[in-house]
Amino acid sequence: MRTVIALVTASGRHVHTVPEFTVDSPWWNDVEPVTAHLDRVLGVPTHVLRLVTATGTGMRGGTVTYEVEAAGSSTVDTIAAVDAVAAAPGDALRLPWARPGGPSALVEWAEGHVVCVGPAVQVKTWNLSCLFRLRTKAGTVWAKEVPSFLAPEGPVLELVRSVDPSLAPTVMASEGRRILLEDAPGTDCWSPSPAIVQDIVPRWVGMQNALAGPARLRRRGVEVPSFGLPDTLLHGDFHPGNWRSSGVVLDWGEAHWGHPALDAAKLVDFVDPSVAALVEEVWCRSWLAHHPDSDPSAALRHARPAMHLLAARVYQEFLDNIEESERIYHRGDPEEQLALAQSFTL
Structure with a gap:
């Protein structure tokens, strides 16, 4: 409440x-x-x-x-x-949807691509996104806008869907930092079952392996020894709250290029300890199927403190690019993540 x-x-x-x-x-x-x-x-x-x-x-x-x-x-x-x-x-860092007329402009853009059967509903707004739910005769669709310091989701989703359409929602329209998405069926997986882990993690690894190679997005500068694994597309916030039970992964604004163990470390750190061992086992087995001479377990061990260093950098970027009143969402987060990184011994 x-x-x-x-x-x-x-x-x-x-x-x-x-x-x-x-x-x-x-x-x-x-x-x-x-x-x-x-x-x-x-x-x-x-x-x-x-x-x-x-x-x-x-x-x-x-x-x-x-x-x-x-x-x-x-x-x-x-x-x-x-x-x-x-x-x-107006604060110089105030985002477009936080200014007068900003939310309405996002809705008007979305309604230029679909015919709605009721008023748009604002579901979420903060310094990382503005999200509306729209009802159409064909079903629910979602209009979203993200700030300039996050990745534009349209091109990222199309990249993912080029190798595995089942992992990402369908893009109906995309323009700059705005995107219109079909609804992803199912429920959010904050506490994923073993079956969900065994469904999503191998497909995730398969997608990352297929896209591995030269960077197609920015790198965030936190490196992990390769241990035989290639750099690839990272989600950046790969926790199960961004999964749907149908197997679709949402919220790609923090996507970037780097070592795949960074995504796995985020997931292992987030889930209940009773599930973490299964995540690690499935993730390592999946990468070994693609790269038999690799050492995913060692990569993940090094990635766990590195993931917190990466998070500290990301949170500081948020703080540097949002107006004063909304910094309360992230204030203290960089320091917390740095402390967590220092708590690991390799």
Whole structure:
């Protein structure tokens, strides 16, 4: 649960502050229940632009204040507004969807590619993405926008699908940092079963082996001794919360090029210890099938501290490229990851 305060703006001006209310979901970037409440209270469609302040920790709980944009030409007349004052000045690092009209622009772009049968629903917004769910006669589709410091997902997904279409969602449209995706069936796999591990990990290794070779994306500068394995496409955030039970892998914005053991180390570090041994066994066996003279186990051993060094670099990049109020999502993360890296002995 979290407590929400909404600073409502229209045409770039603060027009109303909605009294505190609570929503069941504790996660700050989960804004669907926030806009659902505000739409009912204000009687007009709303979009969350950005987080202004938060008192919780770990991206959840506490009291969270959002800047919220009310849509519609008669908004100012519809809302029982206080005297209109200018909204907070724009931060130079403020992302496109955190600015007035930004979420609507993403929806308008998506609606240029599909025919919707209901209003678009803003599901998530924070410094790493803005995500909308749209209903069409053919089913659910997803519109997403990511910042310039993340990989554009369209080309990455097409690269993956060129060797294994079952591992990535279908791209309906892609333009710059925006992407429109078909729905990926199934449920999220935060606690993956052995069957899910044995399904996804070998196919993942097969895809990486097929794409191995010269870098087609940027490298992040954290190296692992090869131990006979090739550099390839990395997901960058390969934990099972980004897996669907249908075998599709989501959220490729942190994709880059490097040693495949870095992805495996992320997965081993994330899953329950009872599953970690199975992940390592399946991952090593899968790579040995492609490279019999390699030593995947040694590579993974070296990759586990290196993965935390990589995470520290990634989190620092986030902090360097997002506005002050949203740094609370990642503040302290680089230091935590560096400490974890130092805790390993090879």
